[in-house]
Amino acid sequence: MKVRVRFAKYGSIRYLGHLDMMRYFQKANRRANLPIAYSEGFHPHQIMSFASPLGVGITSDGEYMDLTLTQEMSCEEIRQRLQEEMTDEVRIVSVHRLKDDCKKAMAILEAASYIVFFRSYEGGAVLNRDTLQEALQTYILDAESVVVEKETKKSTRQVDLKPLIYDIKVKDGFDVSLADTILPDWRENEFLLRDTDPYFTMTLCARSSDNVKPQLLLAYLMEKLGVKEDEFSVGIHRIDMLAGEKTPVSLEEFETIS
Amino acid sequence: MRKLALKDNVLMQIDKSARYIGNEINSIMKKAEDVDIRYAFCFPDVYEIGMSHLGIQILYEMFNRRDDVWCERVYSPWPDLTAIMKEKKIPLFTLESQDPVKDFDFLGITLQYEMCYTNILQILELSDIPFMAKDRTEVHPIVMGGGPCTYNPEPIADFFDIFYIGEGEMQFDAIFDLYKEMKHSGHYSRREFLHEVAKIPGIYVPSLYEVTYDEKGFITKFAPIEEDIPTTIKRQVDMDMDHAPYPKKPLIPYVRATQDRVVLEIMRGCIRGCRFCQAGMVYRPNREKKLSTLKEYATEMLDNTGYEEISLSSLSSSDYSHLPEFIDYLIEECEKRHVNISLPSLRIDSFSLDVMSKVQDIKKSSLTFAPEAGSQRMRNVINKGLTKDVILNGAKQAFIGGWNKVKLYFMLGLPTETEEDIKAIPDLAEEMAELYYDTVPKEVRHGRCNINISTSFFVPKPFTPLQWASMLPAEEYLKRAGILKDHMREELNHKSISYQYHEAYTTVLEGVLARGDRKISKAILKAYEKGCYFDAWTEFFDPAKWDEAFAECGIDPDFYTIRERDLDEILPWDFIDVGITRSFFEREWDRAIHQQVITPNCRQQCSGCGCRSFEGGVCYEG
Ligand code: SF4
Ligand code: SF4
Numbered sequence: 042m043k044v045r046v047r048f049a050k051y052g053s054i055r056y057l058g059h060l061d062m063m064r065y066f067q068k069a070n071r072r073a074n075l076p077i078a079y080s081e082g083f084h085p086h087q088i089m090s091f092a093s094p095l096g097v098g099i100t101s102d103g104e105y106m107d108l109t110l111t112q113e114m115s116c117e118e119i120r121q122r123l124q125e126e127m128t129d130e131v132r133i134v135s136v137h138r139l140k141d142d143c144k145k146a147m148a149i150l151e152a153a154s155y156i157v158f159f160r161s162y163e164g165g166a167v168l169n170r171d172t173l174q175e176a177l178q179t180y181i182l183d184a185e186s187v188v189v190e191k192e193t194k195k196s197t198r199q200v201d202l203k204p205l206i207y208d209i210k211v212k213d214g215f216d217v218s219l220a221d222t223i224l225p226d227w228r229e230n231e232f233l234l235r236d237t238d239p240y241f242t243m244t245l246c247a248r249s250s251d252n253v254k255p256q257l258l259l260a261y262l263m264e265k266l267g268v269k270e271d272e273f274s275v276g277i278h279r280i281d282m283l284a285g286e287k288t289p290v291s292l293e294e295f296e297t298i299s
Numbered sequence: 300m301r302k303l304a305l306k307d308n309v310l311m312q313i314d315k316s317a318r319y320i321g322n323e324i325n326s327i328m329k330k331a332e333d334v335d336i337r338y339a340f341c342f343p344d345v346y347e348i349g350m351s352h353l354g355i356q357i358l359y360e361m362f363n364r365r366d367d368v369w370c371e372r373v374y375s376p377w378p379d380l381t382a383i384m385k386e387k388k389i390p391l392f393t394l395e396s397q398d399p400v401k402d403f404d405f406l407g408i409t410l411q412y413e414m415c416y417t418n419i420l421q422i423l424e425l426s427d428i429p430f431m432a433k434d435r436t437e438v439h440p441i442v443m444g445g446g447p448c449t450y451n452p453e454p455i456a457d458f459f460d461i462f463y464i465g466e467g468e469m470q471f472d473a474i475f476d477l478y479k480e481m482k483h484s485g486h487y488s489r490r491e492f493l494h495e496v497a498k499i500p501g502i503y504v505p506s507l508y509e510v511t512y513d514e515k516g517f518i519t520k521f522a523p524i525e526e527d528i529p530t531t532i533k534r535q536v537d538m539d540m541d542h543a544p545y546p547k548k549p550l551i552p553y554v555r556a557t558q559d560r561v562v563l564e565i566m567r568g569c570i571r572g573c574r575f576c577q578a579g580m581v582y583r584p585n586r587e588k589k590l591s592t593l594k595e596y597a598t599e600m601l602d603n604t605g606y607e608e609i610s611l612s613s614l615s616s617s618d619y620s621h622l623p624e625f626i627d628y629l630i631e632e633c634e635k636r637h638v639n640i641s642l643p644s645l646r647i648d649s650f651s652l653d654v655m656s657k658v659q660d661i662k663k664s665s666l667t668f669a670p671e672a673g674s675q676r677m678r679n680v681i682n683k684g685l686t687k688d689v690i691l692n693g694a695k696q697a698f699i700g701g702w703n704k705v706k707l708y709f710m711l712g713l714p715t716e717t718e719e720d721i722k723a724i725p726d727l728a729e730e731m732a733e734l735y736y737d738t739v740p741k742e743v744r745h746g747r748c749n750i751n752i753s754t755s756f757f758v759p760k761p762f763t764p765l766q767w768a769s770m771l772p773a774e775e776y777l778k779r780a781g782i783l784k785d786h787m788r789e790e791l792n793h794k795s796i797s798y799q800y801h802e803a804y805t806t807v808l809e810g811v812l813a814r815g816d817r818k819i820s821k822a823i824l825k826a827y828e829k830g831c832y833f834d835a836w837t838e839f840f841d842p843a844k845w846d847e848a849f850a851e852c853g854i855d856p857d858f859y860t861i862r863e864r865d866l867d868e869i870l871p872w873d874f875i876d877v878g879i880t881r882s883f884f885e886r887e888w889d890r891a892i893h894q895q896v897i898t899p900n901c902r903q904q905c906s907g908c909g910c911r912s913f914e915g916g917v918c919y920e921g
Binding site for chain 1: 301315639
């Protein structure tokens with residue numbers, strides 16, 4: 042049986058890199074005594090895959106891990122057992138059963154949605170909602186292309202982000218439903234999350250070949266605004282990951298059967 | 300969310316920020332106001348190394364069982380963070396509460412190798428605690444040292460208020476009780492406490508002892524300055540291995556640590572008595588855990604951690620009496636759970652080869668032999684009972700079994716070593732290579748065999764029979780490595796043999812720090828002030844700075860290394876009683892250097908080292 046686990050991570054655990062997070066779950070799966078399927082060979086490993094690595098320092102409500110189990114088990118039981126093995130900073134949001142022939146989350150991932158906000162510090166630029174709105178309109182929404190240098194392992198190449206931006210907005214007045222989860226984390230670290238502070242929401246392409254990091258877009262916009270690199274610092278929260286080409290839906294709902 | 304000592308902008312600037320966040324699975328959180336004693340336990344090296352250390356995990360478990368103590372951890376911040384902490388004046392903090400170390404009652408530092416000495420000073424500086432014990436006041440934590448390096452604590456004596464000599468399981472309760480009682484009664488003062496704690500067995504308070512030297516620098520007297528302070532400090536030994544505290548729920552680091560597995564200690568001590576080996580002496584007598592204890596611990600720890608690998612820890616696992624039964628049990632349990640077994644270097648024989656073929660991929664793994672010396676004469680000197688026949692026979696069986704990679708470990712610069720002894724090393728490798736080509740037919744070979752020789756340079760350690768031996772200058776070590784290399788190139792099968800050797804200068808420095816006296820501490824401080832720390836890391840080690848530090852402090856390192864010591868010289872560590880008699884060490888020195896004969900191991904025949912006084916372990920077997 043295949044299942045997709047959605048989890049959220051807040052707090053200090055956001056400083057774990059992707060590989061460490063995978064190792065964290067490998068151990069948790071064992072402690073939870075889940076009937077995980079293993080690969081063959083001298084050093085068998087768990088058959089598990091993550092939808093997309095989350096950058097260090099980013100909090101999230103929408104992380105996904107697909108597991109293959111050798112026995113049937115109710116999704117709720119899996120969720121509970123896993124939750125018991127989590128630190129207080131990781132929440133198992135849901136567990137859904139997948140069709141047996143479904144593709145890996147990584148392969149179907151289309152987009153990811155984020156909230157991006159600013160840290161206030163000495164020497165940092167003060168940006169209000171109108172300035173950001175205007176810049177967004179001019180340099181992204183009305184622009185023909187949004188060309189940035191993208192660094193890959195081997196070289197840097199020019200990429201046009203415009204077709205990879207599915208949605209982007211400037212807002213203020215923070216969603217109170219986030220008050221218990223991400224807000225305390227970020228407030229502790231001088232991030233501006235008061236009612237009047239501006240922030241972005243965005244949905245960006247997350248296909249493994251064309252993944253766009255929110256930082257990249259922000260850096261582009263700030264450069265256009267003439268804000269220097271050391272004059273701004275952003276906090277990022279991933280809201281969810283989406284699949285399906287035409288009208289992407291949450292991975293939680295995509296090809297899951299229960 | 301948990302309060303972190305480092306802000307987001309700092310954590311995002313540094314490498315592996317997860318090293319500093321704490322909150323690992325099985326870490327212990329208490330409320331500071333609920334406890335009487337706050338203990339910061341430090342391993343003065345980077346997180347990944349420190350977290351792999353079993354000793355801290357044992358004591359962490361033991362201390363935290365007490366409701367009145369909260370033991371937390373601290374490791375050396377990596378240089379990237381160190382620079383930021385100094386610039387922004389961020390005080391060093393523990394991982395659990397993230398509170399400044401300077402507010403704790405105790406700072407305990409485990410001393411596992413000499414090359415971490417400058418890191419002690421890094422920890423003190425970042426914690427804002429004075430380097431010198433004498434400069435500390437009532438507001439500072441009591442700084443304590445423990446671990447193998449305390450068998451000669453003198454070079455770092457000035458930096459510590461207390462040393463604990465021996466196994467931590469024994470006296471910590473007494474220390475905590477005393478501290479708590481004095482605090483509660485209102486009679487506490489740092490001076491009073493140090494005076495009282497010095498009377499607890501195994502506790503050494505350096506400030507209560509005075510050392511006098513003659514004009515040449517030799518120690519003429521070492522004595523307590525007050526009458527009620529003991530003249531010798533007795534090593535503490537836990538004789539009840541089956542009831543000793545053990546971390547059945549060990550901390551599981553988020554960041555991959557060097558030991559990313561369950562570590563199960565199967566016994567303490569070693570029966571062998573190799574004459575260069577400090578651990579083999581100072582953990583005597585050999586004490587085994589019961590098979591039933593180990594079985595219980597193994598499964599429980601795997602369940603509690605979710606680790607995918609388990610490894611056995613001891614000085615010489617092949618000597619554990621119930622090894623075959625235990626390994627059978629492990630293989631069965633681990634297969635069920637998809638857990639790998641990692642075996643520490645077992646002595647190569649048909650049993651271990653059989654076991655290894657079951658638990659590892661032969662094609663990828665290599666075999667390890669540690670003959671430590673190339674010639675039989677040299678092996679007699681160091682009391683390594685392994686003979687060439689045994690080594691070659693083991694290798695032959697391994698080659699038949701499908702292995703073709705072998706690692707051979709040796710030491711260079713041993714006392715009485717000649718050119719012949721050095722050349723015997725590649726000769727042994729050559730014989731092994733020939734044996735491979737003679738044993739394994741062409742059709743079944745996977746290319747060449749691969750024999751890797753690795754040498755370290757010998758450092759005489761306190762409380763070993765070779766503690767009086769002289770060392771050599773760094774150039775001489777390199778010359779000897781050169782002889783080995785040149786000779787290796789002349790071997791017929793030299794293409795199947797490779798050679799690596801350790802840094803020579805590090806060895807010399809280790810020699811000074813291992814056998815130095817109290818005068819050395821100035822040089823350590825000076826070296827630190829010049830920027831030395833993380834000396835155990837080749838990328839940071841800077842010999843030139845150490846040279847300058849010694850010169851500026853008027854210390855001649857050769858005094859501690861090159862000179863052969865007389866048997867009647869007062870050694871800096873003579874005030875410690877490890878439970879092994881002086882006459883045993885002298886007898887063994889004579890058997891090493893003059894008679895050049897092997898001493899039987901503890902199971903073959905007791906050689907009366909003195910450890911029967913601990914009333915247990917191998918001394919009372921059979
Ligand atoms: S076998 Fe020899 S070298 Fe190894 S631990 Fe025992 S005494 Fe030390
Ligand atoms: S007293 Fe004898 S048996 Fe016991 S440790 Fe010493 S030599 Fe070995």
